[in-house]
Amino acid sequence: xxxxxxxxxxxxxxxxxxxxxxxxxxxxxxxxxxxxxxxxxxxxxxxxxxxxxxxxxxxxxxxxxxxxxxxxxxxxxxxxxxxxxxxxxxxxxxxxxxxxxxxxxxxxxxxxxxxxxxxxxxxxxxxxxxxxxxxxxxxxxxxxxxxxxxxxxxxxxxxxxxxxxxxxxxxxxxxxxxxxxxxxxxxxxxxxxxxxxxxxxxxxxxxxxxxxxxxxxxxxxxxxxxxxxxxxxxxxxxxxxxxxxxxxxxxxxxxxxxxxxxxxxxxxxxxxxxxxxxxxxxxxxxxxxxxxxxxxxxxxxxxxxxxxxxxxxxxxxxxxxxxxxxxxxxxxxxxxxxxxxxxxxxxxxxxxxxxxxxxxxxxxxxxxxxxxxxxxxxxxxxxxxxxxxxxxxxxxxxxxxxxxxxxxxxxxx
Numbered sequence: 001x002x003x004x005x006x007x008x009x010x011x012x013x014x015x016x017x018x019x020x021x022x023x024x025x026x027x028x029x030x031x032x033x034x035x036x037x038x039x040x041x042x043x044x045x046x047x048x049x050x051x052x053x054x055x056x057x058x059x060x061x062x063x064x065x066x067x068x069x070x071x072x073x074x075x076x077x078x079x080x081x082x083x084x085x086x087x088x089x090x091x092x093x094x095x096x097x098x099x100x101x102x103x104x105x106x107x108x109x110x111x112x113x114x115x116x117x118x119x120x121x122x123x124x125x126x127x128x129x130x131x132x133x134x135x136x137x138x139x140x141x142x143x144x145x146x147x148x149x150x151x152x153x154x155x156x157x158x159x160x161x162x163x164x165x166x167x168x169x170x171x172x173x174x175x176x177x178x179x180x181x182x183x184x185x186x187x188x189x190x191x192x193x194x195x196x197x198x199x200x201x202x203x204x205x206x207x208x209x210x211x212x213x214x215x216x217x218x219x220x221x222x223x224x225x226x227x228x229x230x231x232x233x234x235x236x237x238x239x240x241x242x243x244x245x246x247x248x249x250x251x252x253x254x255x256x257x258x259x260x261x262x263x264x265x266x267x268x269x270x271x272x273x274x275x276x277x278x279x280x281x282x283x284x285x286x287x288x289x290x291x292x293x294x295x296x297x298x299x300x301x302x303x304x305x306x307x308x309x310x311x312x313x314x315x316x317x318x319x320x321x322x323x324x325x326x327x328x329x330x331x332x333x334x335x336x337x338x339x340x341x342x343x344x345x346x347x348x349x350x351x352x353x354x355x356x357x358x359x360x361x362x363x364x365x366x367x368x369x370x371x372x373x374x375x376x377x378x379x380x381x382x383x384x385x386x387x388x389x390x391x392x393x394x395x396x397x398x399x400x401x402x403x404x405x406x407x408x409x410x411x412x413x
Contacts (some may be wrong), residue, residue, distance in 0.1 A: 011210050012222060014171075016239065017315040018076030018123060019273055020306075023243055023282040024066065025081050025250040028088040031056050031287040036251030039086045039133055046134065053088060053103035061109065061289030063116035069291065070122060073299035074306030076314070077123025079174050079280060080113050082163060084127070084251075087134030092166070095158050098134060114167045123171040126163055130156045130195055130217065131177030141180070142194060157200050164207040173204060174225075175217040191218030214241070223278070230271040233322045241278040244268055246295050252284040259294045262301045263344075263395035269302070269313065270342050270396065274331040276318025309367050309398045312340035324356050324409045330396070332356060334407045341384070341399040346391045352399070354382040358410035359403040367400055368392030375401070380410060 029036045031052055039049050070078050083089045089099040091110035101108045110126070117124040132138055132155070137148025164170055178195055179186040187194050197218045204211060215221040215238070223239040230242050246265065247257035260268075265281065272279040283299075285291045306313065316333040325332045329352050330344035339357060364373040364384050369392035374385045384399060391397045 011212065012239065014123065015077075015212055015223070015278065016276075019278055019313050019316070020073075020075050020269060021077040021079060021123070021125065021241075021278060021280045022066075022070040022073070022075045023079050023127075023250075023280045024285065025084070025252075025282060026285045026289070027081055027084050027086065027090060027251070028052055028056050029084065029086055030252040030285060033252050033254055033287070035249045035253045036081075036084050036086070036284075038251075049086070050098060050134075053098065053100075055104060056100070056287065057104040058287060058289035061105075061107070061112075061285075063109070063112040064119065066113070066285075066291065067116040067120035067122055069296065069299060071120050071303075073303040074310055074313075075122070075281075077125055077171065078113075078117055079125030079127050079172060080110065081127040081129075082110050083129055083132075083159065085129045085131045085133055085177055087132040089159070091163060093159055093162055095155055095162075096134075110163070110167060114170075118168075124167075124169070125172035125174055126167075126170055127174040127176060128160060128163065129177040130175060131179070132156070153194075153196055156195065157203070160200060161203060161207065164204060164211070170208055170211055173208075173211055173213045175214055175221075178217050187218070194218075230268055231275055231277065234275045234318060239277065240272075240275070241280050242268070242272050243280040243282065245282045245284075246298060247284075250282055250284060252286045252292075254286070254292070257292070257294070259298065261395075262298050262305075265298060266302060266305060266396050267344060270331050270333075270344070273313045273316050273333050274325040274342075276316075305393065305396070308393065309396070311335070312342060312367070312398045312400070316340070319407045320356065320409050327352070327354055327356065337403045337406055339401040339403055339407050341401060343391070343397040343399065346397065347387065350387045350389070351383055351385040352387065354384070355380050356410060357382055357401075357403070358408040359405055362402040362404060364402075365400045366392060367398045373399065 025036050029038050032038050082091050087098055092101040092108045093099050114124050135152045137145045137152050142149040178191050192198055201219060212222040215224045223241050226242050228244055231240060247259045269279045283291050283295045312333050316335045319334045329347055330342040333340045361375040364375045376383050
């Protein structure tokens with residue numbers, strides 16, 4: 001008989017195994033091209049902003065193309081901004097006309113996206129902002145305008161119900177934006193009460209029993225969401241998913257983009273895997289639904305690397321304690337009785353030296369070219385020898401160590 005604990009582990013397992021997902025910030029703000037906060041930051045009047053929806057008609061939007069790109073990049077799931085802080089919905093809603101299906105495009109982009117994810121075999125995630133700048137009451141707050149605030153909260157609950165009722169199975173509900181309207185530090189412990197989060201959470205799990213939720217709604221959720229950073233230390237209590245931009249903006253911003261290199265992006269993915277977390281890498285398509293070419297080329301390069309080295313990322317387990325996954329040349333991930341030494345800085349000699357593992361080693365192979373390497377033990381030092389002068393893969397290389405027994409940390413005593 002399946003216990004509640006067994007079901008919880010099953011719910012979380014696919015997410016832990018996936019490790020890598022695509023975040024997509026796309027909406028009405030993409031038509032302006034100055035980031036997803038442009039309505040707020042430029043104090044655009046409501047009528048002026050809502051009129052943009054009469055122009056937003058992305059003829060080249062292709063959800064299947066997005067999904068195929070995610071697959072080619074080695075991603076296992078996607079998360080789309082069904083509604084961001086500006087209040088514009090990419091889905092059909094009975095509770096507002098400020099939606100894509102009811103304006104220029106007359107298309108339900110969430111329906112097309114969900115269908116594309118399923119066709120590609122990718123996990124389906126929906127981002128939903130509870131913050132909604134189209135409601136004046138959001139800026140006034142529950143004390144100044146309790147009636148308006150209650151209407152906003154009811155609106156949030158009804159729209160979440162629509163998303164989890166009308167589009168089949170949803171794997172992730174990614175909340176955002178429960179902070180104080182005027183950014184005085186947030187609601188703190190009151191957040192879940194202000195938004196009636198526990199009440200909404202009950203409904204969410206009634207509608208979608210296997211769904212995962214994040215920690216941005218006053219509740220702990222199934223995973224935490226560090227933004228633009230990879231946690232330096234590991235906590236086994238809560239899974240984490242680092243959400244990171246590829247350039248310096250979440251939403252489309254063609255003239256302000258400085259893209260990270262493929263090596264930097266892979267380094268962040270490796271760091272997440274070594275810490276037992278996921279990496280949610282963002283793209284910001286333009287107003288026509290096209291993902292910028294610099295992002296596409298980087299994603300394809302990451303995918304090419306993962307075709308050879310993905311076993312060191314997907315389904316890896318967090319075994320080594322804090323800081324013991326670091327080596328002088330990179331990081332270590334583990335899976336079963338295998339350790340993967342991720343060489344981020346190729347050594348000038350033909351060897352690398354490890355002191356993190358107590359295990360004996362049965363074999364060592366360089367994944368980039370299948371070359372077998374020799375390993376010898378010298379006291380606390382595990383010396384892997386026979387590395388070629390030139391690394392076989394760019395920008396990172398991996399040495400696969402088959403250990404005797406489960407990975408065991410070796411401390412300095």
